Amino acid sequence: AKKAKKPKDSSNELAVCRVLLADLEAHQDAWPFLSPVRHKSVPGYRKVIKKPMDFSTIKEKLTNNLYLNLENFIVDVNLVFNNCQRFNEDDSEIGRAGHRMRRFFDKRWTELLHL
Ligand SMILES: Cc1ncccc1N[C@@H](C)c1ccc2c(c1)OCCCO2
Numbered sequence: 001a002k003k004a005k006k007p008k009d010s011s012n013e014l015a016v017c018r019v020l021l022a023d024l025e026a027h028q029d030a031w032p033f034l035s036p037v038r039h040k041s042v043p044g045y046r047k048v049i050k051k052p053m054d055f056s057t058i059k060e061k062l063t064n065n066l067y068l069n070l071e072n073f074i075v076d077v078n079l080v081f082n083n084c085q086r087f088n089e090d091d092s093e094i095g096r097a098g099h100r101m102r103r104f105f106d107k108r109w110t111e112l113l114h115l
Pocket residue numbers: 031032033035036037038041042045084087088094
C-alpha cells in the first residue's frame with residue numbers, strides 16, 4: 001500500500017532560514033562571503049559572475065520577506081557557493097573556504113530538516 005506522506009509543515013521554514021544564516025555567518029570560513037564582492041577590488045568579477053550573492057544580501061532579503069520558502073533561500077545560499085567555485089581555484093584560500101562552507105551548510109540544513 002502507498003505509504004502515507006507526512007504533511008509538510010512549512011510554518012517554521014523561515015525560522016529555519018534564520019538559524020541556518022546565523023550559523024553560516026558565525027562559521028570561521030565565512031569571511032569571503034559576509035558582504036558583496038566589491039568589483040573594484042576584484043578585477044573581472046562583475047564580468048564573470050552574473051548573479052552575485054553574499055550572506056549580508058541574503059539577510060536583507062530574509063528581513064524584507066523576499067524568501068517565500070526554504071527552497072528559495074537554499075537557492076541563494078547555493079548561488080554564493082557556485083559563484084565561488086566558478087571564480088576561484090579549488091586550491092586557493094577562498095576556493096577552499098567555499099568548499100568547507102558548502103559542506104557545512106549541506107550537513108546543517110539536512111540535520112534541521114530531519115529533526
Ligand atoms: C567570495 C569571493 N570570490 C572571489 C573574490 C573575492 C571574494 N570575496 C571578497 C569579499 C574578497 C575576499 C578576499 C579579498 C578581497 C575580496 O579583496 C581583494 C583582496 C584580496 O582579499
